[in-house]
């Protein structure tokens with residue numbers, strides 16, 4: 001399990017599933033006569049899933065000491081180190097996150113792909129002729145549900161079925177690389193501001209995407225002080241959002257899924273050998289996930305099946321990832 005705890009930053013490293021603080025606190029609070037796992041067994045289905053996606057947040061670079069809100073989610077939930085897919089860039093991996101497919105099948109092959117570069121095999125397509133997609137699947141199974149996709153990088157909109165969502169909003173401005181970092185931080189903050197407003201509509205699924213960590217990595221390097229500052233900005237957004245969930249009394253039946261698309265090295269995230277590029281956090285928390293454990297090994301294509309499972313929805317046969325939790 002060394003992978004799960006290894007860290008380059010010297011801060012408290014990743015805690016693998018079943019070894020986090022929540023597990024130990026459950027063990028000490030349970031009655032001697034009742035197994036702890038039954039004391040706080042989660043409901044079988046989450047009333048909603050909120051997915052927080054942070055571009056470029058490598059598992060080995062997470063400054064846990066500087067991210068108290070993410071740390072609290074980790075300690076109350078379950079968290080593993082997952083592997084991203086090759087090539088190790090954004091659109092490729094976000095497409096895997098939302099389609100439940102590896103790049104060899106979905107065909108995205110560049111950081112800014114907007115469509116499949118190679119024709120997907122016919123057997124990978126659903127009856128409507130499209131690749132499987134998390135948001136489209138939610139719409140198909142729960143036609144009246146409210147769903148919201150909020151993101152600060154326009155390329156993300158090509159990685160999932162925005163037309164199947166109730167709300168799909170890109171907060172634009174600047175380019176992906178070399179962007180003015182303060183502007184990117186402002187857009188990421190706007191994503192969470194709107195996310196808190198969307199809570200009033202009780203969304204079944206909501207995506208909150210953050211772009212500033214990747215952008216800062218490209219500008220000043222993965223693990224640089226500026227990179228850590230970007231992580232702290234994201235953490236502050238998470239803190240505000242969790243406070244809102246609790247204030248609206250939505251915490252108990254919400255599952256939060258937190259993933260990143262790739263790590264990095266120096267000022268990039270290409271290459272085939274360095275593990276710092278491949279390792280990403282895969283975390284599930286929130287009241288509806290209490291008592292759950294993520295299974296290892298996990299890959300990013302497991303994200304969509306995991307979210308469908310958390311919602312109690314069917315996982316389409318075309319998805320090749322697997323649900324990494326047993327709700």
Ligand SMILES: [Zn+2]
Pocket residue numbers: 056090214215218269
């Ligand atoms: Zn990047």
